Amino acid sequence: MLNSYVIRRALSDGKYRKIFVERLSEPLHLNLIALGVALFGSYRAKVAFDLMVRQQYAFPILFAAEEAKKRGLSRITVLEFGVAAGAGLLNMCDLARRTEAATGIAIDVVGFDTGAGMPPAIDYRDMPEYFQEGDFPMDFEALRRALPGRCRLVIGDAETTIPAFLASVTDEAPIGFVSVDVDYYSSAVKVLTVLDGRPEQYLPLVPVYLDDVSMDGANPWNGELLAVSEFNADHPLRKIAPFNVLRSKRVFKNAGWIDRMFAAHIHDHPARTPATAKRAQQAYIPNEYLR
Template identity: 35%
Template sequence: MKSLISKLLYMREFRNSLAGAATRQLIRSTSGWYNYSVDFKVDMLAVERPHYAWCMLNAARLGQLLGHDRISTIEFGVAGGNGLAYMCDFAKDVKAVTGVTVDCYGFDTGAGMPPPEGPYDLPFWFAAKQYKMDQDALQKRVPEAKLIIGDIRETIGDFIETHQPAPIGAVFNDTDYHSSTRETFRIYDKVTTHPQHFLPRSFMYFDDVLGSELEMYGAHNGQLRAISEFNDSQDAVRIHRNQNLIHQDHLPYRHQIYYGHLFEHPDYNRYIGAGRQEILEDLLKLSA
């Protein structure tokens, strides 16, 4: 009976149905009473930030497959700190499930958004000084987080050398601007010289690729333009939207998950499929 229920919950038609939505709501409302597994809660959207959780879990598992017991996650654009606080909290669940420790870094000016550089930054929607941070309060709230405060143009350049992070596996980008997003990608300039600080593939979430009819995000402005320009500027690292979640209509974040492929990383071609193919086949059967 349990296996039949599990199969039903993971069937694509059921997940995308009203009954599936109602079932997930029931699971969310009872998650404090029952000892659901971490993976199940993430799959059922029964966690506060399922998009962060999904990326962190999968980054940790990739790190585990490559022999790492510690990885790093980064949030670009911390603002009030709710995302970073969630990362630090969920890192405990990741550790319990995978045995992998997750270090959490947050980049922010500390003083709100800088002035927009030009039209690609959507100045009709964003303005200087938005999303200010109370740095002291946030650091007290999440003492384990590592805050990188300042203009990203200045802080990104020596981040790898200064902080020597564990391999970076998940990146959450909420910088809003085209210009700021563009600067975050400079972190990949260090892959060739410091590959030990990166996983060969990154799980990425971009907050500002979907929006309202007033924001009017598109391929020619904001974060999408920054991604396109970065991909066109070099061949060593490419960023693309995932192809495994976008058909799962029940996932509100499905179009915002991207993957970064670090093609010149020494571990990029390292085979990780041993013992995993059967698991993937079982998951495909459940979602068929």
């Protein structure tokens, strides 16, 4: 009885794909090493071996914290757009806590949602064949009670909530990661305005997770991908692109989240402009063939 329940849970909610298609299709020796890491590994090792729940948040939050550390920052802000019942936001808070313990970088978490589920779809670009008005409601009180102190929940349409939020982001706690899980094209367009602030309000490279780009019906002319191409066309110095050569840098290559991981390049960030990006030390490539 228990076994059939455990198996049903294991196979539900995309877990079947993750276990049988993504993970068990990886080399046996890597899965054996992962077992050792799961038992004895550090937090960094667990993230490297895709062992955290919601790896699509664990990787970018750790990446952002490590980038922040290199830049002498002590705090960052990470965002989830599209909270629904809040499982993802609670995962994000826990991953922020663990990342903070591993890196020493303090991490504030902010979740954004209408609080009333999906708004009406505008047209085919919102992929109404997948999502509709009222989907994914939230029990606001229950979620608010469950959220730890590091997390803020901002309720309202992204279009109305982002300007005040953006005005509150300080250079001391820049935005280090953005998760876009609002399903529609029209909502993603609004959400991406969170990248319209001053350059110092961001890390120079901000991982952006696009949750809804892997359904069969998604393409560059609808959904979140269309919002990204319009953002890129409208922003000469800010570009969102797939996270560069991420697959070859990962231990487990079949993980589905890799294809949904993008990065916002803040090309007008001081760290990416010649006058301010200058290093004290000149770069040098040794040549072992010269005596």
